[in-house]
Amino acid sequence: MVFYTAFEEMAKDSRWARYMQDVEEFVSPYQHSEDPVSDFRQLLQSEGYQVLHCDVAPQVLFFPSEMQRRDFLKSVCPFLDRVPVDQKDNFLDDWLQRMEKLNGLSKVVGSSEEPKYYIHFNMMVAMAIKLHQHLVPGCEEDRLLTSLAEQEVYTSMDKPDLYNLGCAPLTLLAAKQVDELWPVLTWPRQPLPVLDIGCGPGDVARKVLAPRLPPGTKLVACDISTKMLEFCRQHNALPGTITYEQLDVVQPDLENSAVWQYAPFGKVFCLLLLHWVPDNRRAVQNIQKLLVPGGEAVFSIIANMVFYTAFEEMAKDSRWARYMQDVEEFVSPYQHSEDQVSDFRQLLQSEGYQVLRCDVAPQVLFFPSEMQRRDFLKSVCPFLDRVPEDQKDNFLDDWLQRMENLNGLSKDVGSSEEPKYYIHFNIMVAMARKL
Ligand SMILES: C[S@@+](CC[C@H](N)C(=O)[O-])C[C@H]1O[C@@H](n2cnc3c(N)ncnc32)[C@H](O)[C@@H]1O
Numbered sequence: 001m002v003f004y005t006a007f008e009e010m011a012k013d014s015r016w017a018r019y020m021q022d023v024e025e026f027v028s029p030y031q032h033s034e035d036p037v038s039d040f041r042q043l044l045q046s047e048g049y050q051v052l053h054c055d056v057a058p059q060v061l062f063f064p065s066e067m068q069r070r071d072f073l074k075s076v077c078p079f080l081d082r083v084p085v086d087q088k089d090n091f092l093d094d095w096l097q098r099m100e101k102l103n104g105l106s107k108v109v110g111s112s113e114e115p116k117y118y119i120h121f122n123m124m125v126a127m128a129i130k131l132h133q134h135l136v137p138g139c140e141e142d143r144l145l146t147s148l149a150e151q152e153v154y155t156s157m158d159k160p161d162l163y164n165l166g167c168a169p170l171t172l173l174a175a176k177q178v179d180e181l182w183p184v185l186t187w188p189r190q191p192l193p194v195l196d197i198g199c200g201p202g203d204v205a206r207k208v209l210a211p212r213l214p215p216g217t218k219l220v221a222c223d224i225s226t227k228m229l230e231f232c233r234q235h236n237a238l239p240g241t242i243t244y245e246q247l248d249v250v251q252p253d254l255e256n257s258a259v260w261q262y263a264p265f266g267k268v269f270c271l272l273l274l275h276w277v278p279d280n281r282r283a284v285q286n287i288q289k290l291l292v293p294g295g296e297a298v299f300s301i302i303a304n305m306v307f308y309t310a311f312e313e314m315a316k317d318s319r320w321a322r323y324m325q326d327v328e329e330f331v332s333p334y335q336h337s338e339d340q341v342s343d344f345r346q347l348l349q350s351e352g353y354q355v356l357r358c359d360v361a362p363q364v365l366f367f368p369s370e371m372q373r374r375d376f377l378k379s380v381c382p383f384l385d386r387v388p389e390d391q392k393d394n395f396l397d398d399w400l401q402r403m404e405n406l407n408g409l410s411k412d413v414g415s416s417e418e419p420k421y422y423i424h425f426n427i428m429v430a431m432a433r434k435l
Pocket residue numbers: 157158167170171174197198199200201204222223224225228247248249250270271272273276277
């Protein structure tokens with residue numbers, strides 16, 4: 001990132017050198033690498049991981065104003081505290097000027113739209129599995145994985161252990177989405193608590209949200225499922241920062257919920273939840289009540305997916321119909337919409353929000369093995385509990401086969417790399433502000 005190149009230049013400038021003697025401590029370890037992917041891959045492999053994915057791609061952060069971009073850079077500049085007050089502005093101007101010359105900052109001033117201010121950098125994203133958890137036979141974790149894979153009773157989204165084994169791709173997806181939106185969020189000096197609704201096993205709360213929050217911000221993470229919350233408290237506790245509480249996002253007596261005592265919230269994250277909730281209007285009303293005026297909400301919703309098309313087909317199949325009479329309760333409310341963005345936009349506007357962003361894009365989740373993809377799908381299948389024991393495997397095979405026929409599942413068996421197993425869907429991401 002030219003962020004670092006500019007620092008290295010400034011450390012040689014007599015005006016700033018005395019404040020930047022340890023500049024290399026603050027430069028990414030991959031800044032001067034000739035092949036960062038191979039360096040990081042080798043590091044992970046040598047430390048007992050199987051690398052599932054590792055690549056570098058250009059990224060852009062955008063800001064609605066030059067001041068917001070400047071404030072953001074100020075907040076991540078490790079040297080500014082050391083520079084005397086009367087030189088801070090010069091230091092910052094010099095840093096920004098150098099970044100601009102190095103093509104790390106840019107702006108686009110369109111005719112109708114607001115100007116947008118960009119920061120450019122390259123980002124490496126990697127995913128790895130700790131080897132002994134999955135591959136060494138006979139160890140504690142391996143038995144846990146095996147017994148979970150063979151477990152016979154499944155309820156709708158109430159299987160934190162099983163879900164957690166496969167949810168790493170979703171956590172990565174949430175991190176990517178949150179990173180894209182983060183610079184647009186506004187943080188007052190005294191940040192209000194932040195709420196994560198439908199937190200699942202708590203990975204996103206602890207690994208994605210908590211590390212990005214301004215210091216001292218309280219994070220309340222909630223879910224309808226007590227089993228999920230138990231799992232969160234055991235595996236994703238962060239005392240002093242995260243509190244886990246139960247909440248049904250559509251519950252009518254919101255004011256009596258445990259979460260209400262922490263309101264109003266400055267931000268609400270509602271990631272991969274609203275496709276599970278038939279009454280989206282009630283959900284966005286409740287979220288609106290929980291927010292402070294001016295507070296912001298971030299939503300990610302499965303807009304449509306062959307996962308649901310396959311369920312709808314199966315509900316008409318005489319082998320499965322009796323277990324799926326309420327199938328529409330489990331289909332995303334946007335699955336059959338002709339214009340998902342406009343529907344959700346209108347819903348938000350009619351419930352007292354200003355919509356800052358709303359769009360739909362194709363997404364892919366990938367899994368290192370067919371079994372892991374199957375287990376993940378098992379963990380999110382709401383009908384399997386109802387199917388008799390001796391038919392569960394047939395049900396699952398039929399569901400997966402239909403999804404494959406509908407091009408919702410695919411695989412890529414490369415020559416040198418591990419095969420990769422994909423799930424395809426469209427995701428809607430929205431950001432809105434309470435008016
Ligand atoms: C797919 S998980 C998403 C987990 C996490 N937000 C993420 O992005 O990875 C959906 C979660 O929503 C929870 N959920 C479903 N209906 C809910 C409701 N009405 N109120 C609150 N949580 C709900 C489920 O129990 C599940 O843990």
